[in-house]
Amino acid sequence: MSAAPELRVDRVACTGHGLCATLLPGRIRLDEWGYPVVDDPAVARAEGERAVTFCPARALYWSDRA
Numbered sequence: 511m512s513a514a515p516e517l518r519v520d521r522v523a524c525t526g527h528g529l530c531a532t533l534l535p536g537r538i539r540l541d542e543w544g545y546p547v548v549d550d551p552a553v554a555r556a557e558g559e560r561a562v563t564f565c566p567a568r569a570l571y572w573s574d575r576a
């Protein structure tokens with residue numbers, strides 16, 4: 511049985527737009543420089559997929575990404 515995918519941030523690709531924190535309030539917060547922090551990465555796909563799709567830097571991904 512495989513583990514559930516987790517929501518991750520590619521910190522190299524992320525440009526700190528902050529859109530993800532707007533789309534997933536309570537799941538993603540921004541640090542003092544405006545970069546996202548995922549406190550609990552066990553986000554349901556149905557909940558997090560919109561943030562993954564709309565991240566302008568394509569920096570949000572699921573841990574099962576190839």
Ligand code: SF4
Nearest residue numbers: 524525527528530565
């Ligand atoms: S929306 Fe994407 S680029 Fe913007 S802060 Fe979130 S992960 Fe980074």
